[in-house]
Amino acid sequence: MSINEEILGRADVDDLEAILAVSNSDRDAVISTVQQNAEAIFTWDYTKGARPALDKLYEKAKVSMWNGETDLPWDTEVDQESIVIANAEQNSGVNGAGALGLADFDVTGTPFEKWTPDQWMRLGIESQNWTLSQFMHGEQGALICTAKIVETVPWIDAKYYASTQVMDEARHVEVFARYLDTKLSGHYPVNAHLKMLLDDIITDSRWDMTYLGMQVMVEGLALAAFGFMHQMSTEPLLKQLLRYVMSDEARHVAFGVLSLQEYYANLSDAEIFERQQFAFEAAVRMRDRFLQQEVWERMDVPVKDAIEAVMRTPTRQLFQIMLFSKIVPNCKKLGLLDRNDAWLRRRFEEIGVIQFEDWEDTGSEYESFALTDADQRSA
Numbered sequence: 001m002s003i004n005e006e007i008l009g010r011a012d013v014d015d016l017e018a019i020l021a022v023s024n025s026d027r028d029a030v031i032s033t034v035q036q037n038a039e040a041i042f043t044w045d046y047t048k049g050a051r052p053a054l055d056k057l058y059e060k061a062k063v064s065m066w067n068g069e070t071d072l073p074w075d076t077e078v079d080q081e082s083i084v085i086a087n088a089e090q091n092s093g094v095n096g097a098g099a100l101g102l103a104d105f106d107v108t109g110t111p112f113e114k115w116t117p118d119q120w121m122r123l124g125i126e127s128q129n130w131t132l133s134q135f136m137h138g139e140q141g142a143l144i145c146t147a148k149i150v151e152t153v154p155w156i157d158a159k160y161y162a163s164t165q166v167m168d169e170a171r172h173v174e175v176f177a178r179y180l181d182t183k184l185s186g187h188y189p190v191n192a193h194l195k196m197l198l199d200d201i202i203t204d205s206r207w208d209m210t211y212l213g214m215q216v217m218v219e220g221l222a223l224a225a226f227g228f229m230h231q232m233s234t235e236p237l238l239k240q241l242l243r244y245v246m247s248d249e250a251r252h253v254a255f256g257v258l259s260l261q262e263y264y265a266n267l268s269d270a271e272i273f274e275r276q277q278f279a280f281e282a283a284v285r286m287r288d289r290f291l292q293q294e295v296w297e298r299m300d301v302p303v304k305d306a307i308e309a310v311m312r313t314p315t316r317q318l319f320q321i322m323l324f325s326k327i328v329p330n331c332k333k334l335g336l337l338d339r340n341d342a343w344l345r346r347r348f349e350e351i352g353v354i355q356f357e358d359w360e361d362t363g364s365e366y367e368s369f370a371l372t373d374a375d376q377r378s379a
């Protein structure tokens with residue numbers, strides 16, 4: 001069996017049929033149960049500040065809490081159709097695909113060739129509902145994973161910091177859920193690729209795997225995706241909401257990088273190899289999740305043809321690649337790229353994202369994401 005089959009369940013990382021065969025079969029359930037196998041660890045060493053970088057992050061977190069209920073302009077009127085039109089105008093001069101931010105989409109010979117303006121409008125609206133729904137589910141994943149870190153990490157400074165992150169994530173779930181319920185027009189169930197990754201992270205018995213899966217991979221990607229959306233968004237409430245969430249997320253990714261840097265420095269090649277494989281699996285699962293297969297199903301187009309058409313546009317390819325702009329430098333900083341004959345470097349080369357390796361890592365970048373007085377006044 002090839003290593004891809006072992007890790008991903010398919011030999012070819014780009015096998016679209018195999019990717020689409022994974023779908024959410026449990027759409028109506030209200031809860032989902034996952035066995036978590038890690039041991040809870042008490043520490044009797046209460047020396048605060050034994051890890052100064054984590055202590056600094058903890059102190060920073062304590063004074064950076066915002067209130068989703070009162071700090072955001074919830075009285076802003078949100079009209080989904082106007083947002084779709086505004087997005088299309090940003091990509092002016094093209095067909096309705098501008099609504100998806102795809103200015104360079106040539107629809108000739110694709111399932112979209114004969115689409116009416118109404119269909120494009122519906123796609124724009126469904127895409128908003130889907131995107132925000134997946135963010136909300138991912139935030140709940142972060143809430144659960146970080147609560148797990150409070151229990152399983154052996155260092156007091158990390159338990160302290162993680163407890164502030166639990167509060168942050170509660171706020172994030174809360175504000176995304178409220179935005180969906182009061183400003184948009186429908187939820188989507190969790191994407192199966194995202195859920196598979198969240199379950200893998202929670203199930204793993206090794207405490208550092210929670211950090212690697214959540215803080216480094218999922219949150220690293222979220223930080224890039226939120227940044228992209230923050231830049232593109234013309235809707236002031238969402239823009240402000242994302243700005244607030246990002247100021248927290250940058251700390252969360254820093255927490256992962258600063259904690260694992262110390263721990264990974266002392267692992268054997270065999271142990272590092274397991275981490276490299278896990279990082280690769282997480283990267284591919286997240287890439288798969290962004291194909292938004294559930295939207296194409298709901299729009300009643302042939303899912304595979306639709307995805308192939310969308311993925312041919314340079315703008316979309318660039319977006320898929322940019323999602324990894326935080327992950328790759330952070331993996332490099334953790335020493336994961338080049339151990340074991342550069343195994344992870346070669347995988348990142350194969351999926352076309354290695355070019356970010358020398359971009360700024362997130363170990364200290366969180367300072368530049370901090371909220372300013374101007375951010376808070378504009379709320």
Ligand SMILES: [Fe+2]
Pocket residue numbers: 139142168169172245249
């Ligand atoms: Fe979050």
Ligand SMILES: [Fe+2]
Pocket residue numbers: 142169219248249252
């Ligand atoms: Fe987070």
